[in-house]
Amino acid sequence: MADNRSPQARSYNMSRIRSTNTKPEEVVRKYLFAKGFRYRKNDRRYLGKPDIVLPKHRTMVFVHGCFWHYHENCPHFVMPKSNVEFWQSKLEGNRNRDKKNIQKLRAAKWRVIVVWECELKGITGEARLESLINEILNP
Numbered sequence: 505m506a507d508n509r510s511p512q513a514r515s516y517n518m519s520r521i522r523s524t525n526t527k528p529e530e531v532v533r534k535y536l537f538a539k540g541f542r543y544r545k546n547d548r549r550y551l552g553k554p555d556i557v558l559p560k561h562r563t564m565v566f567v568h569g570c571f572w573h574y575h576e577n578c579p580h581f582v583m584p585k586s587n588v589e590f591w592q593s594k595l596e597g598n599r600n601r602d603k604k605n606i607q608k609l610r611a612a613k614w615r616v617i618v619v620w621e622c623e624l625k626g627i628t629g630e631a632r633l634e635s636l637i638n639e640i641l642n643p
């Protein structure tokens with residue numbers, strides 16, 4: 505897709521997007537931190553670089569964006585209208601990789617919790633965060 509805006513206009517837009525929309529993984533981290541949990545971020549030692557690793561609870565939390573992780577039956581997921589074949593195979597590849605990573609981590613006795621971006625939106629977002637804490641504390 506052609507982008508005719510000047511580099512300045514582009515970077516202005518990007519910085520606005522970043523500052524106005526907190527990333528979903530940041531929302532979850534801030535919540536857990538406020539509740540007293542301590543974690544490691546994007547730990548490269550583990551498959552899939554989990555967004556949040558809670559060693560004390562032997563738990564990992566992946567916060568998945570609905571597009572890149574191809575959230576099935578998600579109202580927020582929209583397949584791009586062009587290059588459909590490319591996107592289909594790319595996103596299916598991402599989804600399969602996620603599944604394999606999670607299986608392997610579970611086999612290594614980690615509890616793996618996936619929080620979807622869409623679950624954090626709207627009025628049910630807070631409830632999802634509360635249930636996440638339950639999942640961490642009461643396996």
Ligand SMILES: [Zn+2]
Pocket residue numbers: 570575578579580581620621622623
């Ligand atoms: Zn979703």
